[in-house]
Amino acid sequence: MNEATSSPVEVRRLWPSDKELFRDHLLRLDPRSRHLRFGGGMSDDFLVHYAESCFGKGDLVYGAFIDGKMIGAAELRSNRAIWSEEAPFGRAIHAEAAFSVEESHRRRGIGEKLFKRILRAATNHGVETIEIVCLPENVGMQNLAKKFQAHFTFEENSLTGRLTARRPTALSLIREASGDALDLGAALFDAHWRAVAEAREKGA
Numbered sequence: 001m002n003e004a005t006s007s008p009v010e011v012r013r014l015w016p017s018d019k020e021l022f023r024d025h026l027l028r029l030d031p032r033s034r035h036l037r038f039g040g041g042m043s044d045d046f047l048v049h050y051a052e053s054c055f056g057k058g059d060l061v062y063g064a065f066i067d068g069k070m071i072g073a074a075e076l077r078s079n080r081a082i083w084s085e086e087a088p089f090g091r092a093i094h095a096e097a098a099f100s101v102e103e104s105h106r107r108r109g110i111g112e113k114l115f116k117r118i119l120r121a122a123t124n125h126g127v128e129t130i131e132i133v134c135l136p137e138n139v140g141m142q143n144l145a146k147k148f149q150a151h152f153t154f155e156e157n158s159l160t161g162r163l164t165a166r167r168p169t170a171l172s173l174i175r176e177a178s179g180d181a182l183d184l185g186a187a188l189f190d191a192h193w194r195a196v197a198e199a200r201e202k203g204a
Contacts, residue, residue, distance in 0.1 A: 007066045011113050014061040014073075021070045022061060023051035030103050036138045037100045039158065062117045064101070064110045072101040074114035076121060076130070092128045099132075099141065111144045119148060122165040132161040 014022055026047040034042045042050075054061055058079050064072035078095035097118050101110050122130050132150060134141040136159055142152060150161035 009108070009110055009113060010065045011062055011117050012065070013117075014055075014063045016055045018061075018063065018070075019051060019055060021063065022054065022073060023048055025063070025070045025073055025102070026051055026100065028102055029100060033100065033103055036135060036141070037098065039135060060118075060121055062114055062121075064105075064114055066105065071105045072099070072110045072114055074099050074118045076118050076127075078127065093126050094129045094131065095122060095127045096131045096133065097122075099144070106140070111140070112147065115144060115148060119163070119165065127165050130163040130165060132163070133158050134161070135159070 027044055029037065029047075031041055034040075034047075038046075038050075054075060054077075058077060060076040062074045063070045064074075075098045076095050077098075078093055097115075099111055099114055101114075119130070121127075130150075132141065132145050136154070136157075138159075142159065142161070145152070145161040145163065148163055150163040152159045152161040
């Protein structure tokens with residue numbers, strides 16, 4: 001059993017301080033992974049600019065980590081969602097989800113872990129419908145979405161899967177708020193040690 005399959009996977013919410021980790025993960029995607037994720041062979045410059053745009057008001061990003069290295073990501077983006085601890089009840093919000101996992105870490109349930117976190121967040125923040133757009137050849141993404149009862153239709157050379165989120169409960173809201181607090185603490189801790197490591201490298 002190698003390191004990639006023996007170490008536990010940790011999933012947490014990403015914050016602006018994690019922007020470089022998210023960017024570096026996207027840059028490590030091989031050409032086929034970039035094609036499946038973005039619908040084309042995106043350049044490094046495109047991915048750098050894309051990462052910069054993913055931490056706005058309507059964006060929610062999660063990362064999957066193995067031994068401190070980010071190897072997967074899930075995004076939930078909406079023009080109307082409010083990603084705070086107060087769910088906007090009664091609002092029929094639609095959001096689009098996207099996923100990426102580095103090739104060497106696939107087929108070990110990482111996508112499913114990320115999907116569950118996205119679904120929980122959507123449930124707690126008034127998202128009614130989650131859309132997953134993928135290429136017809138992205139069978140892995142289609143199979144993952146179908147596990148959560150997403151129904152796909154063909155639209156303009158791509159497949160769009162739609163998943164209806166459940167209503168939030170008191171327990172799900174508590175879990176979301178406490179999880180976000182822990183994730184923010186972890187993000188700040190990671191950012192601190194990255195800064196320390198960079199300072200040491202410059203002083204070496």
